[in-house]
Amino acid sequence: MVAATALAEAATPSAAGAALDIEQVSHAFDIDGTELPVLSDVSISVEPGEFVALLGPSGCGKSTLLRLVAGLDRPKAGSLREDEARITRPHPSRVVVFQDPTLFPWRSVWDNVALGLEAQGILKSQRQRVDDALDLVGLASFRNAYPHQLSGGMAQRVALARALVNDPKILILDEPLGKLDSLTRITMQAEIVSLWQRKGFTTLLVTHDAEEALVLANRVIVFSDRPARVKADIRVDRPYPRHRGDPYLADLRRQILGLLGLDATW
Amino acid sequence: MSTYSLSDGLASGAPRSAPVFAGWLRDSGVGVLASVTWIAFGLSCLWWEDVGDWSRTHSLGIAAFIIAAVALFGTVGADYLGSAGKALRQRAPWLVALGAFLTVWEVATAKFAWLPLPFFPPPQSIIEVYTDDLPKLLDSVFASVKLQLGGYLIGATVGFLTGVSIGWSRAVGYWVHPVLRFIGPLPATAWLPIAFFTFPSSWSASTFLIALATGFPVTVLTWSGVASVSNAYYDVARTLGAKPSFLVLKVAIPAALPHVFVGLFMGLGSSFAVLVVAEMIGVKAGLGWYLQWAQGWAAYANMYAALIVMSLLCSGAITLLFAIRDRLLVWQKGTVKW
Incomplete structure (x- = not known):
């Protein structure tokens, strides 16, 4: 889908991934005075450049964990570290792609992608990076379009470009393909893997789709129901590109669905 | 077929x-x-x-x-x-x-x-007003436009800044919101007698009243616009490294702009009413004064002539506002055409 030439031309300043340490993190929401625990003693250690999928029943607290990693919220207990430095606030080295593209409707595609560089005050000298990021997701010809003119898949690609233009060390994907049709989904899964392989950033992917986790990630962490605890930590040692019909993956999928309590139906 | x-x-x-x-x-x-x-x-x-x-x-x-x-x-x-x-x-x-x-x-x-x-004067007598009484009519138009423009720009600016501050800062909201609730719904014309006493000139009094009539809807709608900006936009901007000033100028304000224009539109309508009343009562110039003067002389043709001019001016002002809006909000789908 993405032109190979565009990938090769794209400037890639050293953007190798960062290590991520989640240590005994617990978190809870206050809802009308009562405390609702969402994360319970979660510890995960992610190597630089790993692709980790976080899998769990919906509403279990995976997305909360991502917000903590992004620095948007602070945990009630425990700590998170990016390359040994404690995460206390958002930083463009950890960029999130949300389930909704949340493009700014008043900005053109180009201006949306330029958002991070503009916010950091370096857009003027680095305009080329915006063009490169748009090339990377194959939307260079839509640079002047407004978000309402884009399809769901295109909008999510713009959101991806908006994240990648910052050369993140950790890319955080919060069910980014959840609302796309299945064809677009499969194409974009392949795109995400190829971007990750080229750029080398660490990737965290929240999903509730076991197949998606297995096709993309080299590590799948399965969470329990709320409050989320780590139930299993599964290594996926298969080369890319992976095939959905691979019996090894099918076997892992059965195991994971079993962990999620779906063994009777499958 | x-x-x-x-x-x-x-x-x-x-x-x-x-x-x-x-x-x-x-x-x-x-x-x-x-x-x-x-x-x-x-x-x-x-x-x-x-x-x-x-x-x-x-x-x-x-x-x-x-x-x-x-x-x-x-x-x-x-x-x-x-x-x-x-x-x-x-x-x-x-x-x-x-x-x-x-x-x-x-x-x-x-x-x-x-x-x-x-x-009920015939059409030719209205034409006669436009040809024979033109200098006076033009003076009135000029006076009205000057008064309206000054008051409206002041009211819109102050209203916009107040609205953004209330929407953004809890502390400002705590102090300004009660004042707004107490004074805002009062029709600006109710201030007329006091304003003409306390201000040094009828012109400054009318400017104040027009600004007041404009400012209230602009403030409320800007505020509601800023307050209703989705948190998701702020989250996105923050993860991309945005500072608070960026969040206000590049996220909150553009997102609130459609609301702001509704406020500007409503403010324009109520400020027209204040303008005409102020000119009829205190200011010795402008189209409102011209209407009053013509009625005093039973010059009904002059009144109709002034009414037509007034309607063209008000409609023109709204057309201009909508043109500015359409230019600034090209990114919106399906907006009302004026």
């Missing part, structure tokens, strides 16, 4: 001219009719003697014939006139209605005085 058109096509040459004529009638018929009604208007001016003493009757009749000619040649020859011809054809039904209305008006007032005369 198909059988019908087939038999039609096989028919002999004679009926073939009928569709051509029908097409011509559809395209230009209304234009011809418009021309007819304007000729009728011109004739109504010249045929009978005026019941009163008006100097522009003859010129008005001639002007009506000219408009009739333009309507006729413009619509019949629209194909050779490009977009102007197209626009004329589109507006032809309105020309018909206008011509008919003016004819009835002319006959009912100037010729047979079916409507009581000083209160």
Whole structure:
């Protein structure tokens, strides 16, 4: 889908991934005075450049964990570290792609992608990076379009470009393909893997789709129901590109669905 | 459908001219009719003697014939006139209605005085105001525009800044919100007597009142616009490294802009009301004052003339506001056309 030439031309300043340490993190929401625990003693250690999928029943607290990693919220207990430095606030080295593209409707595609560089005050000298990021997701010809003119898949690609233009060390994907049709989904899964392989950033992917986790990630962490605890930590040692019909993956999928309590139906 | 058109096509040459004529009638018929009604208007001016003493009757009749000619040649020859011809054809039904209305008006007032005369002046007497009383009318227009523009710009600016501050800062909201609730709903005209006392000049008092009438809706709608910006936008901007100033200037304000324009529109409406009242009561200039003055002299034609000018100005101001909005909010789908 993405032109190979565009990938090769794209400037890639050293953007190798960062290590991520989640240590005994617990978190809870206050809802009308009562405390609702969402994360319970979660510890995960992610190597630089790993692709980790976080899998769990919906509403279990995976997305909360991502917000903590992004620095948007602070945990009630425990700590998170990016390359040994404690995460206390958002930083463009950890960029999130949300389930909704949340493009700014008043900005053109180009201006949306330029958002991070503009916010950091370096857009003027680095305009080329915006063009490169748009090339990377194959939307260079839509640079002047407004978000309402884009399809769901295109909008999510713009959101991806908006994240990648910052050369993140950790890319955080919060069910980014959840609302796309299945064809677009499969194409974009392949795109995400190829971007990750080229750029080398660490990737965290929240999903509730076991197949998606297995096709993309080299590590799948399965969470329990709320409050989320780590139930299993599964290594996926298969080369890319992976095939959905691979019996090894099918076997892992059965195991994971079993962990999620779906063994009777499958 | 198909059988019908087939038999039609096989028919002999004679009926073939009928569709051509029908097409011509559809395209230009209304234009011809418009021309007819304007000729009728011109004739109504010249045929009978005026019941009163008006100097522009003859010129008005001639002007009506000219408009009739333009309507006729413009619509019949629209194909050779490009977009102007197209626009004329589109507006032809309105020309018909206008011509008919003016004819009835002319006959009912100037010729047979079916409507009581000083209160219902004929068209030529209004034309007479525009030609003979032009300097005074222009002075009034200038005074009104100056007063309105100054007050509106001050009110809109202060309202916008206040709205953004309340929407953004809890502390500002705590102090300003009760004041806004207490004073805002009060019609600005209720302040008139006090304002004319306390301000050094009637001009500054009116500016204040117009600003007040504008400021309240602008403040409330800007505030609600800023408050309703989705948190997701802030989250995105923050993860991309945005500082608080960026969040206000590049996220909150652009996202709130559609609301702001609703506030500006509402403020414009209520400030017109204040302008006219202020001019009628305290300011010795402007179209409101002109209306009051004309009524004092029982110069009813002058009142209608001033009303027409006022309506054009107000409508023009709203058109301008909508044009600015359309320019700034091109990213929105489906906006109301004015």
